[in-house]
Amino acid sequence: MKPIGVFDSGVGGLTVVKELIRQLPGENIVYFGDTARVPYGIKSKETVIRFSIENILFLLEQDVKLICVACNTVSSVALPIIKSHFRVPIVGVITPGVREAVYATQNKRIGVIGTRGTVKSNAYEKQIKQLDPSMKVVSVACPLFVPFAEEGLLEGGEVLSIARKYLKPLNKFGVDTVILGCTHYPLLKPVIKKVLGKDVTLIDSAKQVAIEVKRILATEGLLNTDRKKASHKFYVSDNPEWFTGLAARFLGAPVSGARKINNV
Amino acid sequence: MKPIGVFDSGVGGLTVVKELIRQLPGENIVYFGDTARVPYGIKSKETVIRFSIENILFLLEQDVKLICVACNTVSSVALPIIKSHFRVPIVGVITPGVREAVYATQNKRIGVIGTRGTVKSNAYEKQIKQLDPSMKVVSVACPLFVPFAEEGLLEGGEVLSIARKYLKPLNKFGVDTVILGCTHYPLLKPVIKKVLGKDVTLIDSAKQVAIEVKRILATEGLLNTDRKKASHKFYVSDNPEWFTGLAARFLGAPVSGARKINNV
Numbered sequence: 019m020k021p022i023g024v025f026d027s028g029v030g031g032l033t034v035v036k037e038l039i040r041q042l043p044g045e046n047i048v049y050f051g052d053t054a055r056v057p058y059g060i061k062s063k064e065t066v067i068r069f070s071i072e073n074i075l076f077l078l079e080q081d082v083k084l085i086c087v088a089c090n091t092v093s094s095v096a097l098p099i100i101k102s103h104f105r106v107p108i109v110g111v112i113t114p115g116v117r118e119a120v121y122a123t124q125n126k127r128i129g130v131i132g133t134r135g136t137v138k139s140n141a142y143e144k145q146i147k148q149l150d151p152s153m154k155v156v157s158v159a160c161p162l163f164v165p166f167a168e169e170g171l172l173e174g175g176e177v178l179s180i181a182r183k184y185l186k187p188l189n190k191f192g193v194d195t196v197i198l199g200c201t202h203y204p205l206l207k208p209v210i211k212k213v214l215g216k217d218v219t220l221i222d223s224a225k226q227v228a229i230e231v232k233r234i235l236a237t238e239g240l241l242n243t244d245r246k247k248a249s250h251k252f253y254v255s256d257n258p259e260w261f262t263g264l265a266a267r268f269l270g271a272p273v274s275g276a277r278k279i280n281n282v
Numbered sequence: 283m284k285p286i287g288v289f290d291s292g293v294g295g296l297t298v299v300k301e302l303i304r305q306l307p308g309e310n311i312v313y314f315g316d317t318a319r320v321p322y323g324i325k326s327k328e329t330v331i332r333f334s335i336e337n338i339l340f341l342l343e344q345d346v347k348l349i350c351v352a353c354n355t356v357s358s359v360a361l362p363i364i365k366s367h368f369r370v371p372i373v374g375v376i377t378p379g380v381r382e383a384v385y386a387t388q389n390k391r392i393g394v395i396g397t398r399g400t401v402k403s404n405a406y407e408k409q410i411k412q413l414d415p416s417m418k419v420v421s422v423a424c425p426l427f428v429p430f431a432e433e434g435l436l437e438g439g440e441v442l443s444i445a446r447k448y449l450k451p452l453n454k455f456g457v458d459t460v461i462l463g464c465t466h467y468p469l470l471k472p473v474i475k476k477v478l479g480k481d482v483t484l485i486d487s488a489k490q491v492a493i494e495v496k497r498i499l500a501t502e503g504l505l506n507t508d509r510k511k512a513s514h515k516f517y518v519s520d521n522p523e524w525f526t527g528l529a530a531r532f533l534g535a536p537v538s539g540a541r542k543i544n545n546v
Binding site for chain 1: 317324326430439
């Protein structure tokens with residue numbers, strides 16, 4: 019049975035794979051991490067679109083039935099274009115996260131944190147207001163969170179202090195709900211929670227993304243009904259050892275046999 | 283008169299351009315920053331070599347007379363290969379830094395700090411011992427220093443605290459000289475100095491790189507003797523605005539008109 023394709027600029031998208039495996043244990047998955055060109059968050063829209071198209075073409079070669087864009091930067095800046103190019107269903111991470119946040123907020127004040135690219139695109143704010151124009155949104159970029167997560171610096175005084183600086187506008191604005199608009203950020207949940215306070219709800223898109231994927235597969239009659247054990251394959255454009263070393267932190271389980279491909 | 287070509291994975295190489303302009307004010311310079319694929323420090327040898335060859339081909343199209351590899355990662359892992367491929371003289375940043383450090387140390391204990399790629403390659407240690415086998419060397423990777431420098435987080439408690447963790451082995455080893463083995467690190471000199479103590483000499487390769495470039499141009503009869511004002515051109519593979527925004531911090535002067543090219 020055809021696999022679900024998932025891609026990300028690097029390793030962060032594995033937080034989405036983790037949730038897909040939980041909700042769709044019978045589905046085969048092919049993951050591609052563009053580790054030769056990671057990170058995307060600081061790159062221009064035009065370049066992110068070009069890289070995304072190359073990644074999708076690789077996944078299509080693997081005969082995937084649906085593509086999940088497990089990268090907030092790509093979902094923010096490139097999704098409309100790539101959806102218009104390809105016939106395969108493509109699911110991004112913005113809409114599912116927005117839906118969950120709008121549902122969760124009580125005081126209609128939502129915070130969004132992400133890479134510079136994601137924040138600059140304003141994609142979250144636009145979609146939130148489209149769903150409910152009465153919402154108030156404040157977005158901030160937290161560029162050091164990605165290197166912190168990749169270096170495993172998930173707690174301690176330094177991270178806490180920098181998180182306080184980044185998240186100050188959110189506290190000031192009185193948000194009760196914050197979207198973790200980058201697949202790396204769930205790793206920093208404890209620190210973010212500490213700074214924002216325990217009454218603020220953190221929205222991690224992964225759960226809603228997997229729900230959306232499940233809904234589309236069911237609607238299209240594409241759910242895998244084989245009884246065979248599902249296969250999970252991992253491809254990267256560089257450094258499979260580096261990827262494998264980090265993978266467990268994001269996936270919650272070790273990855274074996276990540277393969278390097280030269281498509282980029 | 284033909285220009286000097288300089289390339290780096292991004293913006294860090296401008297610290298070398300700054301020194302070239304100081305020592306060779308009459309020379310035309312063409313700089314290329316591979317901002318679409320930055321950073322190189324976490325990428326594999328094979329990928330760094332491939333990217334470097336593409337960058338060199340672009341500089342050769344600009345008709346350069348010498349190429350300066352203003353990136354420690356490339357100089358560490360790719361220099362022998364790229365030197366063997368091309369006829370144009372190619373100067374890296376390792377040998378000049380090593381020469382200066384071996385000259386500067388009194389107690390024969392040298393520290394090297396750099397990206398993971400640079401440290402893993404062991405290029406500095408090999409070259410130091412080749413020049414003087416009695417030297418003792420300790421190398422540590424400081425992966426968060428690049429994001430700190432790019433985010434302009436050059437001082438303050440968080441940086442100081444992380445620098446203390448990274449540099450502990452150097453203090454313990456009793457080095458009296460430390461090579462800043464990454465073009466971003468000169469921006470963090472004050473913090474590094476504070477942690478290592480004022481008696482430790484910090485070696486910034488840029489000065490020696492420019493001396494080496496000058497020596498080669500003089501030997502080969504390639505020095506520019508025009509009386510015209512020198513031209514400095516800057517090309518990037520992505521995000522000229524981002525590059526221009528950061529450039530002043532590295533070059534010490536603003537960059538105007540960085541142009542985006544699509545060669546990668």
